[in-house]
Amino acid sequence: MTEQVVQPLSNGKVSKDLNNRPILEVRNLVKSFPIRGGILGREVGAVKAVSDVSFTINRGETLGLVGESGCGKTTLGRSLLRLIEPTSGDVIFDGIDVTKLNPEDLREIRRRMQIIFQDPYASLNPRMTVGAILAEPLLIHNLCGDKESRLKRLFQLLDYVQMPKDTLNKYPHEFSGGQRQRICIARALAVEPDFIVCDEPVSALDVSVQAQVINLLMDLQKDLGLTFLFIAHDLKVVEFISNRVAVMYLGNVVEIAESKELYGACRHPYTKALFSAIPNPDPTAKTERIILEGDIPSPMNPPSGCHFHPRCWRATEECRKTYPGVTSSTATHQYRCYNSLQ
């Protein structure tokens, strides 16, 4: 898990080593939403929520995805599963291009790719018992055909997420946020997936419960050999759980590196500013703070050149003109910046 294969960010070459073949490869993924205007509802423009994103995730690894609201991280996560149809680009899951699949094959591949959503209050149907919620994916995918084996599986799932057996007959409203998120995790695990998109799974939870759910996710990953894309805006949580981390800004991945490397020696000014903005739970530490001016620009009308240049203290003429390409500082560290740090 720790050994890394050289994975170029965007030139499309894949490592030939099959054992270390990435489970997921994203190439030049674009998702733009049309803006309609006028009485006829004609398309008057487009919002590029995700523009030209490429990365890979290795088997058994956790890739963290961080960025501020509106940067496109959720859109990216959902378009990997085609819950949002990508505009262009390829998503190759275990050798299969997900974007080219017909609905039937897509359903089959979705058995292996699951998602956990942010809000455990909204993502469980209040009219279904937990048992029915957990059995639904099994029925859809024709797993555990007879009642007896299904029940056995449900108990096993509850065991995975450390919930008591009588949970099955209860309704979601009887549970707290942390317990509901455990149920959501159990539901995602029901179909024995290889890959799970965790879309802000702990941000709606209290601090003490957050730690429990993070530990649970990490234990499950170890036991079941799962691969995670872990989307969050809480950088402390992402640093803790991820092997590698990608930083997004206005639809682009601006920097991607191993967690240690990124937190210790980031290259992109935005990454630096993002990290320095985290409140430090140590009142004696005097951290040097970079306070960014202004807000995130609207993705409807992004700034020219590097989208970050209006807020960047290192911006030059060049940054205003063209979007920087990918630079690799090491085999596992790529960034997009003309005036990188260090």
Next chain:
Amino acid sequence: MNEKLLEVKDLVVQFRTDRGKVTAVNGVNFELYRGQTLGIVGESGSGKSVTALSVMRLIPNPPGEIARGEIFFRGQNLLHLPLDEMRRIRGNKIAMIFQEPMTSLNPVFTVGNQIEEVFALHQQEYSKAERRNQGIELLKMVGIPSPERRYLEYPHQMSGGMRQRVMIAMSLACRPDILIADEPSTALDVTIQAQILELMKKLQSDLGMAIIMITHDLGVVAETCDQVAVMYCGQMVEKANIKTVFSRPRHPYTKGLLESIPSYDSTKNKEKGRLPTIEGMVPSLFDLPTGCSFQDRCNFVTEDCRGRKGMPQLENLALGHEVSCFNPIVV
């Protein structure tokens, strides 16, 4: 010592519900001095917001009720004030900003309109032009670019960070003695949060007010506060200055809360590959254990703790370090 602005004594707030009475705040005591920032931290349902709302006398009644206690603002008991006098203090001497800048501004009025409303209530001697100038001045003070233009805009035309700045501007309109900030940066992104916290610190030193910072983020507390009070199930379980609490927590709950932050002890956590947690969950207020309400989740619980009937009371363990625990951690 600076002037004592606020003193809350033995505050008890109860809510009547279909399932009976619940005590949301149970015997809270604290003091606030000019220029000081007091952090109140706790998980959801711990009573931190209810404490703040009681100071403003904004507890909806019914179902809520301040059952016991006293709240002194510069020597005057707020709980005994007639409503119209309270109204003169609220928003004027004690102001509050809320968590959701999206929902706490009125969408059908311009930002300027809403700021002027504060003057209309508390500074009636202002002429129309004065109100407008003061309003624009406030927007400038909280760092809103092109304030003259923004003054005429509606809340939906602004980003979350801008709206929170407007909220701060409104709350500072009358130069309050106390600003109560209820999760002022929780709904914002980290880079915007850093801007807002920085702004609040600057305004505090400029205007010399006291701040009560209510948050669940211990990082925010460490950055902004002088004193911190940790709340659990309606009680203050630990209260001290910020350095003491973060370096030598004596209540097991405080210790657990600190340790469950991924970056608090990051090298140790990374090595072990997991985070220390507080087992279980916050008990329902309907169904609190008798005695110490933390006993079922506590790593330091003893037979003696379980046997006691009464709740532990805040006790001074060291100079200015108060803890309510039968078996405080020895440091």
